[in-house]
Amino acid sequence: MDEAQAVLDSIEGTVGEIAVDNPKMSMRDVDVFYAEKQAIFGVDLDVANNEVIAMIGPSGCGKSTFLRCLNRMNDTIPICRVSGSVMLDGDDIYAADQDPVLLRARVGMVFQKPNPFPKSIFDNVAYGARIHGLAANRAELDDIVVGSLKRAGLYEEVKSRLDAPGTSLSGGQQQRLCIARSIAVSPEVILMDEPCSALDPIATARIEELIDELRENYAIAIVTHSMQQAARVSQRTAYFHLGKLVEVGDTNEIFTNPQHELTENYITGRFG
């Protein structure tokens, strides 16, 4: 414990350039507390448009907690408290006049375990569009569903059985269904919390290709346990340790020439 505290105290500020030009999201001095326990310590970070930013770090380093701050998913945890500023297009999403429902329509999320609704494939994808009233009629809804499934690379596999239950798909297909569900509401940012950790390597490869394609239209923040994955899909990488953002920078730079000792230790596999 004391050792961890010593390490924590030794991390002073973030190495690397946290800011980008024209950021989509911009976090400054974000602290997160679970009741009395502080989970995130003063993190500053920008997310750029058309960019995949990977968040890596050992278990319990707070990367998932931080990600969930970006669309206020932590609101649902009563003991969780967030301070600092999280800006989306220059507006603080934690401001009193900001609506979490609207926010989550703009900042979508894909979870660790595929979690399709126990409804048909069509209804899964259509759900977001329905509740937000994005489609004026059935034809528009069909377009949204088919378009989303195509962009998620799932359409060819399921086009003949759109009314089959979403849960009847394989794990990798379910995760792509969840991605299709997210992009059906045309979000601006997609948050992915270890989207491939429950999948086999082939399904993982499909998702990674998909992430790379989605980058054209969205800003994507992905939390991952796999450094290879971070290296494959992301343009920038942020390394978290014990709730602090230790280092952030160009992915190639981080993996080939880490500046901070802790980053280097993690990347070379000395702990994690």
Next chain:
Amino acid sequence: MSDTTEIVKASLARRYRAERRFRFYGVLAITISLSFLAFLLISIVFRSIPAFTQSSIHLDVALDAETLGVSENPDYAELRTANYSGAIKKAMRERFPDVSKRKEKKNLYSLISSGAEFQLRDHVISDPTIIGGNTVIWLQADDELDALVAAVDDVTNIGDVKTRLNEQQRGWIAELQQAGEIKTRFNKTFFTNGDSREPELAGIKAALFGSAWTLLVTFLLSFPVAVCAAIYLEEFAPVNRWTDLIEVNINNLAAVPSIVFGLLGLAVFINFFALPRSAPLVGGIVLSLMTLPTIIISSRAALKAVPPSIREAAQGIGASQVQVVFHHVLPLAMPGILTGTIIGLAQALGETAPLLMIGMVAFIVDIPAGITDPATVLPVQVFLWADSPERAFVAKTSAAIVVLLLFLIVMNAVAVLLRKKFERRW
């Protein structure tokens, strides 16, 4: 071989013995509880059999206007009040012309149910033209005769079967039997009549309808209120001292003795709000007070059991809290909620004590037509009949229990069907 292998080997036999012991205890426990249940069911069903049959006596009744005490062309009011019992008695005397003493006559008349005159009345009213001639009719027999012919084949030699019928009466019965003038058939009366002091006329219908009306009120009140309360407490309410207090109180409410709810119903609904006494409305309100905590607790458990990943999925694409709950959580929790509701309603169906306090223990002959009519319920009917001195009520009591159990089975079957309908897999 390593030490571990030796040590594990040595302990294996002991471990398997422990498992076998536990299996044995388990099978024993199930056998004991099942045998109690089987014993209970078999004895009740066996005792109830006589209640489902009814003996009738064949009589050739002379319907002359003089005996009936009506005019030549009687109107409806006259027909209703005519002396049918006189006509029946006369027919009985003609069937057994030897009977002359007053006491013997009385014994002879007692073989026919006191409900027989109403049977004859309905028969005559349906076709008044038969007045003046003779009519052949099967009239309900008395419950003692009923019990005797059900119990023994030869009524003149009854062994140690107990009956209040004397030797002469049994002789008459034997004579009737030999002439084929007594027959036993399915007892429709039991399902079409209300309660009666005469066992052969007593039926379950009033209590059955009373139970149905009461449960309807209970369900309509407790289900929506309890489900709303559970959803609010589980999904919307902040966690603080007040909600903790409410939770503790709901749990306590589930443990309050039911008679207390009866007293409350008496004081508040009948005395203060002046709602009708003995009515399914009050019974239903009182029972829903009892059922509420059961449904709330089980509904909360069902809501809590919905995986958080479903909530997150819906929230993650911008569903509001109400949409999350009503589109996703509630449908998945519905089977559990329904199970809790059925358990609560089954409890309410079997509840007697609180209903005694609000007057649903009354002697109800008429079938209740609504929730404000005086009524009684099945378990109270069981209680009333079990308390009656006539031997035939033993069978009626068991039969009422059988009906109560069937009611429960139907309710549970509906619950299973609903659960199947709502059940979704993920």
